[in-house]
Amino acid sequence: MASIKTYTTIFGVLMAFSTVQFVFEFSGLLEDNYGPIMAVILVLSVLKAMAVAGWYMHIIEEPRSITYIALAGVLGVIALTVGATYSIS
Amino acid sequence: MLGPGILGLSVVRHAAQSRNQADVFDNLFLVFLVLGTVVGVVVISYVLYSAYKYRVSGESEKEGKYDVDEDAFEGESGGKDEVSRPQLGEIPSQSGKGGGRKLFMSFAVSAVLVLGLIIYAYSLLLYVEGAPNDFDDNEDEDVLEIEVTGQQFQWKFEYPNGESYTGGQGDNPMVVPADRPVRLTVTSADVHHNLGIPEYRAKTDAIPGETTETWFIPEEGDTSLKGDEMLDIVCYELCGAGHSSMRGKLNVTDQETFENWYENELPEVSG
């Protein structure tokens, strides 16, 4: 377990990232630069997810194999989503 | 292996000349069938031969044992020729000694065979997929475009002049002239169907909201077909209670009859 201070810092970062995501949309930035900003927004989500998984679910303290279970699921999702979407493009 | 190989080669050469999907399919199928049968027969025979050759018999005297006695083979062959026997209580990952090279040889041979077949099959696929484009590029080919819509449990045909009608069960066949490429653009008005004309090996899904394509070239020889002898248009995807009887008909005529029909009869049946 990490310290309460670490948890609080992470909480702060999570809130900040979410706000940034929102601001992109709110300010109209997203509209003007859809592709790149979308990428940034998604990357922020991935980072947030990694923070939650890494510290709140303390995956960093577990054996790597736990990470692999989650990654296997994520890979499956990517295969399905990318495969299916590409197939009709 | 040599015999089928030569047969395969000659078939390959033949396939390259033919134009229709049906010929391409027949040739490819033949190659696969011949090689598949040969491989199947060889492998299965070898399985049965081995199972027969190495069988042993005898029953153990021990109470409650219903098999041979391991000890009975003490000193017999098999001990020396590097064969390892399972033993109760051993760590189960022990592998049989030997056989590894044979394993990889057989694997390599079959892999080469399969890969070769697939590459060959793929080249034919590219031809079949590319053909519609070739028609478009080729000025002399006057492709007949028909839009087909599947609907429980009939097919609706729409001709280039906008006239359309539904046909099922033998009445109102799709009519096409011989020797003119036909391109079908297929969709569905309700559920997932699959339109196939087995005679020409033309087949494609009929999906609501989507269009797919397939093509064929009706042949001169088929024009004599009439009535019951017309070709089948079959639904190959389960589409509801009437699926089994979702049969359309295809009437191949000569050019003149077709034009006559197109001008005069088509507007009449069109609904």
Add this chain to the structure above:
Amino acid sequence: MTESADSHHLPPKSTVKRWLVTTDHKDIGVLYILTSIFTLVLAGTLALLIRAQMWTSGGLILNGLGYNQVVSAHGLLMVFWFLSPFAFGLANYFVPLQIGADDLAFPRLNALSYWVYLFSIVLFGVSFFQGATFSGGWTMYAPLNVPTVDASSVTQIGGFAAILALTMFVTSVTLGSVNFLTTIYRQRAKGLRMRDIPLFSISILLTVWMMLFAFAALLAALVILSAEHLIGTVYFASDSGGSVLWTHLWWFFGHPEVYIVFFPALGLLGEIVQTFSGRRLVGRKWFVIALALVAIQSFIVWMHHMFLTTINLPIKTVFMVTTIGISLPFDLMVFALIYTMVKGRIRWKTPFLFALGALVIFIIGGITGVFLGAILLDYSFRGTYWVTAHFHYAMASAAVAIIGGIYYWFPKITGKMYNEFLGKAHFVAAFVGFNMLYFPMFVVWETPRRVFVYDTGLTLWHRVATLGAAIFAASFLLMFYNLVKSMYSDRDVTDSPWAYTGSMEWAVSSPPPEENFPGTPSYASGSLEFLDRSATDGGAVADGDAATDGGAVADATTAAAQPADHASWWPFLIGFSTLLTGIGLSGISGPYFVWPFLFTLPVFIAYLGIKGAQHDGFALIHGAYLTASFPLLALLLVLFDADHGFMTGLGEASNYFYITIVGTVLGAMTLIGMGYESFNVPEPKLAEQWPFGEVESTKLGMWTFIGSDIILFGALIGSYVFARFNFGWHEWWEAAEVHKATWPGLANTYILLASSFTIVLALVYAKRQDKRKTLGFLSLTFVGASVFMLNKSIEWIELFWHEGWTFNTDLMASTYYLTTGMHAAHVLVGMLIMLFLIARTYTGAYMGEEESQTIEYFGLYWHFVDIVWLFLFPVFYIL
């Protein structure tokens, strides 16, 4: 581990009660086998009806709808309810025995898997009597499977009941996968590395990995499909790629599924060929590597079932390559089996004959599969008897191999030897019947499948097939007779009636003792030993080869008493409640659908108070729960009144509505009952646990469950991406006629993140044994969740009522409501669990390093739900 191994205080096997309350893996294995054989008979009868219909072109006995029902039910029952459970009956029985575990990691969960499975069969059975059962084929293609398209009232209720039955089955499979994975990773005998476990157990391990992920994708598809039925979403009915979306979801699951049914058979072939050839499997290492490769690859070949849909040529090419690639490892495995026979000492016993038969059949199935992998050939084979013949050669080969497994292990399970002559006769009849049945299908391959009109020139062949079917079916009577009769014979067997056995199950008595082993099994010394239980790390007692008689050992080991009672009624009762809920939902009308679940909430809360008071002694919190449930109920009644009008609403509700309520209420109560039952399965102490050594079993179970939930949500999000892409990414929101609810989305993101933070703090303080703070942060998390739900409701009400953007308005609405709704359902479930945790914490539970683990596991779930939201937020509220 040692303690839990003593007698489990189960009622004697002669009583019915034993079989209803048992959690012993061997009992449950037997129950699985018997139940799946029942399904085999049922689905086999349907198969005979198909073949009877095919006696003449145009059909003999059934009309179109009847035939479609028979074909569909036959396929569904055989693939789902027979083949896998048949294999998993053996897996239940033998995996623990092969790896040295006393039981599965979660015995009650195992029982629950079984009962949900059993009751899902009952629900499927019921569907036949609700007008008509599902009739759209086992592949359930869309949009024929949705009510708006197939509006015929006969097919409505029964068809949906079958879909719900399948959903129940998926639940059972998911629980089972989590259980087997945890068991195999955490409970192996000392000295047994992962690569060392016997072939059958390896094949089961890979099977459950595939199940874990593949069935989650199926669950996503079924959730969507159920939503189409219950609330009228329009995923599959939409003209915007809905039909193709189904094929993607179905086959992404479906291709792994065909290996899922086949893998256990491969493992069995390995075991049987090895034993009866008296030779260790040649190239075992490569065999295992090939298996693992195929398991992974099975997730990237699915579009070979879709070559005729709208998918483009490049992707077809990719999937042709992966398909052919996947056939090569199979090739290697077949050769490994063959070369094992060479120089063997082969005994033609019944199990071997079945293995040999399965191998031959599978070779034909595999070769014909390669035909289908060649896209151009597939164009013509698609939808014909070639496919039918191919997959029967492949799949029924699995059945044949598993039957070999039944003969192989029958003496171990019953302690009696079957009759060898009858066994061989069964094989001969089955093999001849099988090939008479399926080989002609290659000859008449031009016949369209699932169609009973065919070219009359093919009649003779179809009749041969029908006769073959009769022979094949009849051959099973020989087996049933043989096995039942032999159970009462005097042909007792020793520990290992076969020569050249190797794995652990043959080193214990037949049948195995209740606690599985005469001592703690260990391979630490290089070969199997059973160590003294009372001194787990002490000296060796019994040698593997000289295992003692079961009864005596059982007595010796009952000493170290463990009060935990391994009998439990809850799995049975929970299973039953899912049946009631399933029956109810099958016919409930849309406007009523949520009410049973809502009305269950106050019952849940009240019963939590009552049970908690019984279990932990009455405390203020229990009183609070009881008290709170009444205003909640009153509130719900007011809302119901507003929605339907109280009396008219109840009056017009159909019986299905009431059945659903009974089901959900019973479900809530039984779940609480199980939650409060003390059922102790100690963590194994002396066991090989790589690569999860430091992870407790429950945590590993939780993580594997999360793995499958990733696929569930991922598939829902993937469906959204597919649909939106297909529609036109940028036009999506413009077409929707409502605005993205970005503000509420942001608020909920803040709230959910905060609740993740508070649950972490609750855990921190639980470890520090600070009850007050733990309770405070748990409650805060609950409050956060409540605010989230409240905010969500406002958002929905705004969109749904005020803007009139209902579930079926358009594809945008459907995907939005369903995906965020599934997430909200997860939040709600989390809230209910939190109520349980709060009550227990209040009475002093969970304090300390070890005890706080329950909160930690819940935290994992809660954070996962949070993570899902982190993606839903941009996807549904920003982009």
